[in-house]
Amino acid sequence: PATVDEVSQDDELVTLTVSTGGELRKITARLLVVADGARSATREKLGIAAATTEYGQHALIANVTPQQAHRNVAYERFTPDGPLAFLPMSNGRCSVVWTQKPEASTQVLELDDHAFLGALQAAFGYRLGTLQKTGKRFAYPLSLVQAQRIVSGRAVVIGNAAHGLHPVAGQGFNLGLRDVAALAEVIADSDDPGRRSTLRRYRRWRAADHKRVINFTDGLVRLFGSDLGPVRAARGAGLVAMNLLRGPRALLARQSMGLSGKLPRLARGVPLR
Structure with a gap:
């Protein structure tokens, strides 16, 4: 498989030096999308640190x-x-x-x-x-991995490379899909996919969704991982109530499917153009 040896960029372009079978080649583009998982080597090449819990x-x-x-x-x-x-x-x-x-x-x-x-x-x-x-x-x-930044020059970090989540609520994949849909939309609305204002719009748009889902997932892990008697009792009562009450259950389902907040056009089934 190919590996990224180096990432360099200037105001106009980003260049990857890629090693494949011992041979080096350079790939140049106006935007680099980093989506190589929670242990992203490309993210590290960009000098973006990640906090791990x-x-x-x-x-x-x-x-x-x-x-x-x-x-x-x-x-x-x-x-x-x-x-x-x-x-x-x-x-x-x-x-x-x-x-x-x-x-x-x-x-x-x-x-x-x-x-x-x-x-x-x-x-x-x-x-x-x-x-x-x-x-x-x-x-x-299992761990929680959060990139300290999701934009660096003409590079943007998405999916698990930006946020590696515990699978407790099955949110990682949905969150990554919304990353893709939002990035596709801001790119479609711009004549330069790597322009600073384009990626700034993406970063601001995704910040609230990332924070909400990360806090929700991490909270569930800690709630269901606690052995304290009162917590266990409250947890059980909450699950019973959620099963019986349609309103809270529907709200939780909507949150779990990522259908709250401002959704990208693709996530709403609307074409980009």
Whole structure:
């Protein structure tokens, strides 16, 4: 795979020096979009620092096939160790994101397929019937990563490179899509995609959404990660109330889908031109 060795820029252009198979080549453009993940090497090349908060949890990832059809419905269960999510995929499969303490995650990874499905079934229940098949499993540590800046000259940092979130509310992907939609809109409205005023508009537009989603997600992690008795009681009561009351549930769903605040045209289904 190609790697970015150097990033340089002036008032008009940004230049990447890219290494591919031992060969160096230069790529020049008016705008560099950095979207290479939470551990972004390109962000580092730009000299943009990132603040990292470790949660002391691992996310175990697997694809499983349940007995019953998921009907394109996602499920999330909050367990004592952390949330367990089943996300619908093609061919009747579900993508599993199982948040656990590191030692528990290590133990589960060592199980064979039959034992793993048994442990997962015990944690998730029988909402989708018996879990019948599983693919390969892997795990990674969970953290909150926030870029200190999302604009540097003619470079803009988006998606997980700008904000790596805990998967508790499934917000990272939606937030990244809104980044893309907003950036596409400000570019479409400008004759120079990397102009300072263009990227300043993007930065200001995205700031409130980033702050809201980061605080919401981080708050959920801390709420459901607390072992204090009063917090556990309040947490349980809140979940019951959310399940019974349509208004708060609809508001939470709207927030979770990113449908609050000023939405980019693409996010509203409106063409850019």
